[in-house]
Amino acid sequence: MEPFENVKSIVTPLDKVNVDTDQIIPKQFLKLVQKSGFGKFLFFNWRYDENENMKSDFILNDPKYDGSKILVAGDNFGCGSSREHAVWALDDYGFSVIISSSFADIFFSNCFKNGILPISLESQIVEKLLQETSPIEIDLENQIIKTSSEDISFEINSHKKKILLEGLDDIAQTFQFEDKISEFEEKSTVPSVL
């Protein structure tokens, strides 16, 4: 995983609550066996009509937001299915920061495995950011969002922050505890399946 770098861009305001992962990446695109190329299917049913023409009223289709790296959305973002394809699609499309007043647990965890920073802020601040038209800057090291008018600080678990900043490979980290895992297995009373 690449280390997370500070981001400066305009925000794409997706003013909806309870955006579920079925909307982020519909089921017909879950059949692929690789991780790449999901960006073109992001929010597919909201972006395209039945003839696969772009719907002009959907925010991602507004050229104003081309190149935006920051998505701002309403409460409970990423709820529903555990499909990591949702994060791969957001990443492939170009988003590296998602801001919401709350995230569903599995989606939240999936973000960190793919170098995406999910930021949880109070609803009033999210409301304000939904209206923000100037570029904003995300400084993960200092946990600050710099807007044209103010600096907003955000919380992040120090361990998760480290993973993003250093682009750590989770599994390689875990292998350092090989002896502990073996020790656990020796005393485990749960039998094998087979």
Added chain:
Amino acid sequence: MGKTLFEKIWESHIVVTKQNEPDLIYIDRHLVHEVTSPQAFDGLRMNNRKVRRPDLTIATMDHNVPTSDRSLPILDQTSAVQIKTLETNCKDFGIKLFDINSPNQGIVHVIGPQLGITLPGSTIVCGDSHTSTHGAFGALALGIGTSEVEHVLASQTLWLEKPKTFEVRVEGKRSNPHAVTAKDIILSIIKNIGTAGGTGTVIEYRGEGINDLSMDERMTICNMSIEGGARAGLIAPDQKTFDYLRDREYTPKNYESLVDSWKDTLKTDSDATFDKQFILDINDIAPQVSWGTNPGMTCDVDEPIPSPDEYSNGDANQKKGAEKALEYMDLKSGTMIEDIKIDRVFIGSCTNARLEDLIEASKIIQGQKVASSVNAMVVPGSQMVKRQAEEMGLDKIFIDANFEWREAGCSMCLGMNPDILSPGERCASTSNRNFEGRQGNGGRTHLVSPVMAAAAAINGHFVDVRKLDLN
């Protein structure tokens, strides 16, 4: 101070713990399916890693598989590739696979318990949010993403932050348990706590209303914990749990001694406290029907659809969500649920496709015909459920009533296989999600119990099953 059941399971699985960091948790059972695993196996290959414990890993194919004649080739080439990929991966990495022709094939959350793979007090993961189902056996069962699938394959562990605890206490007795089902209990809970009500928590369902439930019913409850936002849901094991798992194909040989050890330990101590609590009284609850595009948008069968104002309780964003949902569902506030006509009926999914679900639904339709305007199908949760149902003659009851009787799989719950709704079609579904387009682009899903779905199939619209003679 005492500990909750969740805390006991968690603590007994800690491999590494450090202050202010996630714990490294050991995973006892890893269930794998075709949709969320290919990229995980690829990751192992790229890094020359192997599966640490193939003996704790079981795979099946469920999301993608056709539910029509299995002797025919799979027409959808991308589905066929994904299914083939799972076969290759299981062969290369030495994992036991119940493939499309196996008598044990089925929805991963249906076969785990049926085969005795699910065990009380264990940790279970699967790249599927409805893994919470296994919590019905007092297991800590978590849905995970594909990166975590890879991590578990490689290390048999996961880095997890300890969730908070949430007690959902279900009090009272249902006056008519054939009409008011476990599905209605869990939909009532979600309606009350909201779809994010359980975020960051593990729910423990407790109380008389839970103790009274069968194992099939308890699985329905735990299954939909994720729809309330929870990380997992669990129920303390009791005699019903121990009896259910005895003598299954993969029940451990030392089962009785395991049961002895579980009896004393796998329960919440009387002086333990929870971080959060919700109490539901089920003495008077009604069958539930969802009207919107998330499972919290649900009301009683004898109620009108609420207005966005009533639903949102003053929250402007929720109100907007409800307005959008009504537009998508092509419904109006004030319409009585029983006046909603339906086009399709789906009895299936990891929520409601077990033997008891099919038995209860068959009682409703026996000797009757599906309304001419309705297309109805039953998709058993596993090939074993299908065989058991056929031994009881249930297939004949469904087929005589003009239901389609299918092979096992996830099917129209998420429409990855050919079983989908057409745009605008309205479906009474026993599945777990009524999200926009979930069952097919433009399709409209109403979540209900198997008996409510069966009654809707016969009548062409929703009916209050409490009015029917179900004895």
